[in-house]
Amino acid sequence: LTLQTQILRAAGCEIIRAEKASGSGRTGRSELQLLLEFLRPGDTLMVTRVDRLARSIKDLQDIVYALNQQGVTLRATEQPVDTRSAAGKAFLDMLGVFAEFETNLRRERQMEGIAAAKARGVYRGRKPSIDxxxxxxxxxxxxxxxxxxxxxxxxxxxxxxxxxxxxxxxx
Known part of the structure; x- marks a missing residue:
């Protein structure tokens, strides 16, 4: 955390916020919620890496969308992320494409596994919730x-x- 703070100070950040607890999404991350409410149009949110901001690609896309709605740009010191530039936007779009690809692959593997289990007679789905x-x-x-x-x-x-x-x- 101290290294990240030093990098952000060297990048010219005036206000530096850090999340004490790690959560799996935006819920349970009070510092992130406070930060998103604090930002105003024209502000820039600077992070060292986008994985420090979001816990998943979907989470990142949601945060970037919220920032765009507020008129706030996102920049990363160690990655080619700058939502003001075409290259930065393209980088985020590519992350989204790969996330969707990964989700589709996972779903395909799951369906293949279920089909194979059904063929062997070992998959019967979830137990009924009621008799x-x-x-x-x-x-x-x-x-x-x-x-x-x-x-x-x-x-x-x-x-x-x-x-x-x-x-x-x-x-």
């Missing part, structure tokens, strides 16, 4: 409607219909 027999009893014996059952059990109506559809009467 279909309970839903069936309320529907047929208690003569309750789907909305009333959903309210009573704290589930969605779609879950009620799904439970009724998946209910297998005991033999």
């Amino acid at each position: 279909p027999a309970v839903v069936y009893r309320l529907y047929t014996i208690e003569k309750m409607g789907a909305t009333a059952i959903a309210r009573q059990l704290g589930i969605g109506r779609a879950s009620v219909y799904r439970a009724l559809e998946n209910y297998e009467q005991p033999a």
Whole structure:
């Protein structure tokens, strides 16, 4: 942290803020929230590296969007990030493209894994949140409607219909 402070002072920063706790996103990072509220149009937010500002590419994109809405530029001392320049904007856009690519790859691998597990008969999805027999009893014996059952059990109506559809009467 002291090295980062020295780098920022050498870059001409007048006000330096540091987050004491590390959070996974913007929530739980009170210093970041305070900083974002403090900045005014025409200000420049200077960081050493963008990974010091954001915990994920999505988080970074959200922060940059909020800064742009406020008329604040973002610059990094150790990376080619300067939202005033075309190159800086392109760098951030490329980060976004790679993040989307990574997300799509992860989703594809997950789907392939699920398909393979289903083919082996070992994947059955998430366990039902409610016992279909309970839903069936309320529907047929208690003569309750789907909305009333959903309210009573704290589930969605779609879950009620799904439970009724998946209910297998005991033999």
